[in-house]
Amino acid sequence: xxxxxxxxxxxxxxxxxxxxxxxxxxxxxxxxxxxxxxxxxxxxxxxxxxxxxxxxxxxxxxxxxxxxxxxxxxxxxxxxxxxxxxxxxxxxxxxxxxxxxxxxxxxxxxxxxxxxxxxxxxxxxxxxxxxxxxxxxxxxxxxxxxxxxxxxxxxxxxxxxxxxxxxxxxxxxxxxxxxxxxxxxxxxxxxxxxxxxxxxxxxxxxxxxxxxxxxxxxxxxxxxxxxxxxxxxxxxxxxxxxxxxxxxxxxxxxxxxxxxxxxxxxxxxxxxxxxxxxxxxxxxxxxxxxxxxxxxxxxxxxxxxxxxxxxxxxxxxxxxxxxxxxxxxxxxxxxxxxxxxxxxxxxxxxxxxxxxxxxxxxxxxxxxxxxxxxxxxxxxxxxxxxxxxxxxxxxxxxxxxxxxxxxxxxxxxxxxxxxxxxxxxxxxxxxxxxxxxxxxxxxxxxxxxxxxxxxxxxxxxxxxxxxxxxxxxxxxxxxxxxxxxxxxxxxxxxxxxxxxxxxxxxxxxxxxxxxx
Amino acid sequence: xxxxxxxxxxxxxxxxxxxxxxxxxxxxxxxxxxxxxxxxxxxxxxxxxxxxxxxxxxxxxxxxxxxxxxxxxxxxxxxxxxxxxxxxxxxxxxxxxxxxxxxxxxxxxxxxxxxxxxxxxxxxxxxxxxxxxxxxxxxxxxxxxxxxxxxxxxxxxxxxxxxxxxxxxxxxxxxxxxxxxxxxxxxxxxxxxxxxxxxxxxxxxxxxxxxxxxxxxxxxxxxxxxxxxxxxxxxxxxxxxxxxxxxxxxxxxxxxxxxxxx
Numbered sequence: 037x038x039x040x041x042x043x044x045x046x047x048x049x050x051x052x053x054x055x056x057x058x059x060x061x062x063x064x065x066x067x068x069x070x071x072x073x074x075x076x077x078x079x080x081x082x083x084x085x086x087x088x089x090x091x092x093x094x095x096x097x098x099x100x101x102x103x104x105x106x107x108x109x110x111x112x113x114x115x116x117x118x119x120x121x122x123x124x125x126x127x128x129x130x131x132x133x134x135x136x137x138x139x140x141x142x143x144x145x146x147x148x149x150x151x152x153x154x155x156x157x158x159x160x161x162x163x164x165x166x167x168x169x170x171x172x173x174x175x176x177x178x179x180x181x182x183x184x185x186x187x188x189x190x191x192x193x194x195x196x197x198x199x200x201x202x203x204x205x206x207x208x209x210x211x212x213x214x215x216x217x218x219x220x221x222x223x224x225x226x227x228x229x230x231x232x233x234x235x236x237x238x239x240x241x242x243x244x245x246x247x248x249x250x251x252x253x254x255x256x257x258x259x260x261x262x263x264x265x266x267x268x269x270x271x272x273x274x275x276x277x278x279x280x281x282x283x284x285x286x287x288x289x290x291x292x293x294x295x296x297x298x299x300x301x302x303x304x305x306x307x308x309x310x311x312x313x314x315x316x317x318x319x320x321x322x323x324x325x326x327x328x329x330x331x332x333x334x335x336x337x338x339x340x341x342x343x344x345x346x347x348x349x350x351x352x353x354x355x356x357x358x359x360x361x362x363x364x365x366x367x368x369x370x371x372x373x374x375x376x377x378x379x380x381x382x383x384x385x386x387x388x389x390x391x392x393x394x395x396x397x398x399x400x401x402x403x404x405x406x407x408x409x410x411x412x413x414x415x416x417x418x419x420x421x422x423x424x425x426x427x428x429x430x431x432x433x434x435x436x437x438x439x440x441x442x443x444x445x446x447x448x449x450x451x452x453x454x455x456x457x458x459x460x461x462x463x464x465x466x467x468x469x470x471x472x473x474x475x476x477x478x479x480x481x482x483x484x485x486x487x488x489x490x491x492x493x494x495x496x497x498x499x500x501x502x503x504x505x506x507x508x509x510x511x512x513x514x515x516x517x518x519x520x521x522x523x524x525x526x527x528x529x530x531x532x533x534x535x536x537x538x539x540x541x542x543x544x545x546x547x548x549x550x551x552x
Numbered sequence: 553x554x555x556x557x558x559x560x561x562x563x564x565x566x567x568x569x570x571x572x573x574x575x576x577x578x579x580x581x582x583x584x585x586x587x588x589x590x591x592x593x594x595x596x597x598x599x600x601x602x603x604x605x606x607x608x609x610x611x612x613x614x615x616x617x618x619x620x621x622x623x624x625x626x627x628x629x630x631x632x633x634x635x636x637x638x639x640x641x642x643x644x645x646x647x648x649x650x651x652x653x654x655x656x657x658x659x660x661x662x663x664x665x666x667x668x669x670x671x672x673x674x675x676x677x678x679x680x681x682x683x684x685x686x687x688x689x690x691x692x693x694x695x696x697x698x699x700x701x702x703x704x705x706x707x708x709x710x711x712x713x714x715x716x717x718x719x720x721x722x723x724x725x726x727x728x729x730x731x732x733x734x735x736x737x738x739x740x741x742x743x744x745x746x747x748x749x750x751x752x753x754x755x756x757x758x759x760x761x762x763x764x765x766x767x768x769x770x771x772x773x774x775x776x777x778x779x780x781x782x783x784x785x786x787x788x789x790x791x792x793x794x795x796x797x798x799x800x801x802x803x804x805x806x807x808x809x810x811x812x813x814x
Contacts, residue, residue: 196732207613222730223706239670240730306671339674341684381688412675416685416781424673428565448781449763450731455579458612521704 054354074111086232160544172290187440194219196238225275249288286325299332319363334375342377347496375408378500404438565669643810653697665725666703673729723757744774
C-alpha cells in the first residue's frame with residue numbers, strides 16, 4: 037500500500053479515543069429498549085404478517101403492550117404469556133394479548149415465570165436455528181458461485197415497483213454489476229413500521245418489505261446461477277426500523293445493509309437515544325448474519341464542504357467502527373463510507389481525492405470500505421459527468437476499495453436509465469482492469485502533497501476525536517461537528533418509542549446474539 | 553442595398569456548416585443482433601434523419617441493446633425568426649451584485665430556502681444557498697448583502713413559510729428533486745395554497761427549483777419563477793435583486809438581464 041503517512045501509534049490512539057467516546061453510549065443501550073427492538077423480537081418468532089389495514093402484527097402487539105405499560109418486560113415475555121394462554125398462531129397471540137384487560141397482566145408464580153422463560157428460550161433457539169440455516173443457504177451459494185474481483189461494482193435500481201426493479205437488476209447484473217441496491221421509497225426511514233407485502237408504488241424508490249427482499253433475492257439467485265457469479269443484494273437498515281429491517285433482510289438472505297450509528301440522527305432527525313439503541317440490536321443481527329454494513333460518512337461531505345470537512349469523515353469512521361466492534365461485527369463486515377466529492381474546479385483534486393482514499397485505507401486496512409461517486413458537483417453535461425466518474429473509478433482501484441458505488445452520468449437529472457448503468461459498468465470494468473495493481477507500482481512520496489494532506493486531515497480528525505472524548509458524543513453532535521447538522525439528545529423523531537427496561541426484562545435473542 | 557431583416561437559416565453543426573449532423577443514443581428492448589441494428593437505423597430514419605450511421609450497438613443486457621447513432625437532419629430553421637426577449641442588462645457577478653444591493657436596496661436581502669415535503673434531497677438547495685455554491689459559483693450565504701437561511705430537507709411547507717415570515721423574508725426558495733408520480737407538483741401546489749393562506753402570495757417572491765422545473769411549470773403552479781437544471785447561484789441572486797428593485801420601484805419593470813429564466 038502506498039505510504040504509511042501516519043504512525044501506527046497515532047492510529048491506535050484514534051481507535052482508543054473512539055472506544056472512549058462510544059463507551060458511555062453503551063450505558064444507555066444496556067439500560068433501555070425500543071418499540072422497534074421489541075418488534076424485531078416478535079419477527080424472530082415468526083410474527084411477520086399484517087392484520088387489517090396492512091398494520092404489521094408486530095406493531096399491533098407492541099403498541100398494545102406499550103399502552104398497557106408492560107412492554108419494558110420485553111415482548112418475548114408477553115409472547116410466552118400468550119402461548120401459555122393457549123395461542124396456537126401469531127395472530128391468536130396478538131388477539132389474546134390485545135383482548136386482555138390490564139389487571140390480568142400481572143406477574144405469575146415464580147415457578148411459572150421460570151417455566152415460561154425456559155419455554156420461550158427453547159422456542160427462540162429453534163427460531164435462531166432456522167435463521168442461521170437461511171444464512172447458511174446464502175453463504176453456500178455465494179461460495180459455490182464466487183464473486184468478481186474487488187472493487188465490487190455497486191449500482192442502484194429505483195423504479196418504485198419491485199417487479200420493474202427485478203428487470204433492471206437482472207439487466208445490471210448482466211452488464212457486470214456485483215451488487216444491487218434497491219433504493220427505498222422517500223421518507224420510509226420515518227415510518228415507525230415496516231410495510232407489508234410486495235409493493236408496486238413508491239416515491240423515488242421501492243418500499244423495503246420482507247416480501248420485496250424475497251422477490252429480489254430470488255431473482256438474483258437465478259441470475260447469479262446463469263452468470264455463474266454471485267450477485268449481492270443490499271438495502272437500508274436505517275431510520276426508525278433499523279433492527280426490523282436487519283432481521284427481515286438477513287432472513288431473506290441479503291448480503292449487505294446500509295447501517296450507520298449516526299446517519300439517522302444527523303440526516304433524518306431521528307432521536308439520538310432511539311438511534312443508538314436500535315443500531316446496536318440491528319448490528320448484532322448483522323454480525324450474526326454475516327452481513328456487510330455500509331456506513332454513511334459520505335453524506336457529511338454532501339452537506340458540508342468535502343475539502344473542509346474531510347476530517348469529520350475520518351473521525352466518524354473510527355466512531356462507527358467502535359460501535360460496530362462492540363456489536364460483534366468483524367473488520368471484513370465494515371463497509372465504512374467515504375466519497376469522491378471535492379469540488380472539481382479546485383486544483384489538484386485527483387491528488388486530494390487519492391490522499392483521502394489512501395488515508396481511509398491506511399486507517400482501516402482490513403475493512404472493505406464503501407466508496408461513493410461524485411454527486412454534489414455533478415453537472416448536466418453528461419460527457420463531463422462521465423469523465424468525472426471515471427476518475428473516481430481510478431481512485432477506487434488504486435486504493436483497493438472493496439465496494440464501489442458507480443457514478444451515473446445522468447446523476448444530476450433523473451434516476452439512472454438502463455443504458456446509464458451499462459455505460460458506467462463498462463467504464464469501471466475498463467479502469468479496474470487497466471489499473472489493477474497500480475498501487476504496488478507507484479510509491480507515494482512521504483513529503484508530497486498526498487502525504488501532507490493526509491497528515492493534515494488526520495491531525496484535524498484527532499482534534500475532533502479528542503474533543504468528542506472530552507465533551508461526549510452528544511455535545512459534539514449538538515455543536516454540528518458531523519455534516520454541519522446540529523441535533524439534541526431529546527429532539528428528533530421516535531423518542532417516545534424508547535423505554536427503560538424492567539429489572540426482569542427478557543430478550544432471549546439478545547442473549548443469544550451477545551453470547552460469545 | 554435594403555436593410556430589411558435577413559433570413560438566417562441554420563442547421564446543427566457537426567464539422568461543416570449546415571451538415572446537420574446529430575448525435576443520438578437510446579436503448580431498444582431487444583437482444584443485440586443485425587436485426588436490432590437495422591431496427592435502430594429504421595427508428596432514426598422514422599425520426600426524419602438521413603445518412604444514418606449506427607456507430608455503436610452494445611449488448612447492455614440479454615434483451616436490451618444500447619445504440620449510439622450519428623445521422624443528418626434535413627430540417628433547418630430561420631434563427632432570425634426565433635423570438636425571445638433579448639438581454640437588456642448584463643448579468644452581474646458576485647462583487648458587482650453586492651455593490652448594487654448595497655447602493656440601491658440599501659439593506660441585506662433576506663432569503664429562506666428548503667427542500668419541502670417528503671423530499672430528502674438537499675443537493676439543489678445546497679448548491680444555491682450554501683457558502684460553497686455550485687460549479688465555482690458562490691452560494692447566496694457567501695454574499696455579504698444576502699442573509700440566506702437554508703432549512704434543509706423534509707421541511708413542512710407551512711414551517712418554511714412561518715420561519716420566512718418571522719424574518720420578513722424577501723424571497724422563499726422551494727427545491728423539489730424527487731419527481732416520481734409528480735410528487736413535486738403536488739407538494740408545490742400545496743406550498744402555494746399555504747402561501748395564499750398566509751397572505752404572502754403575490755408579496756414575497758416565491759421561487760421553485762429542481763431538475764424537472766422550468767419557468768412554465770413554475771408559473772402554472774403559481775410561483776413567481778422557476779429554475780431548472782444548470783442554474784447557478786448567481787442566476788438566482790440576479791433574479792432576486794432585480795425583482796426586489798422592481799418591487800421597490802427602483803428599477804423599470806421591463807428590465808431584463810442575461811440569465812433571466814425564460
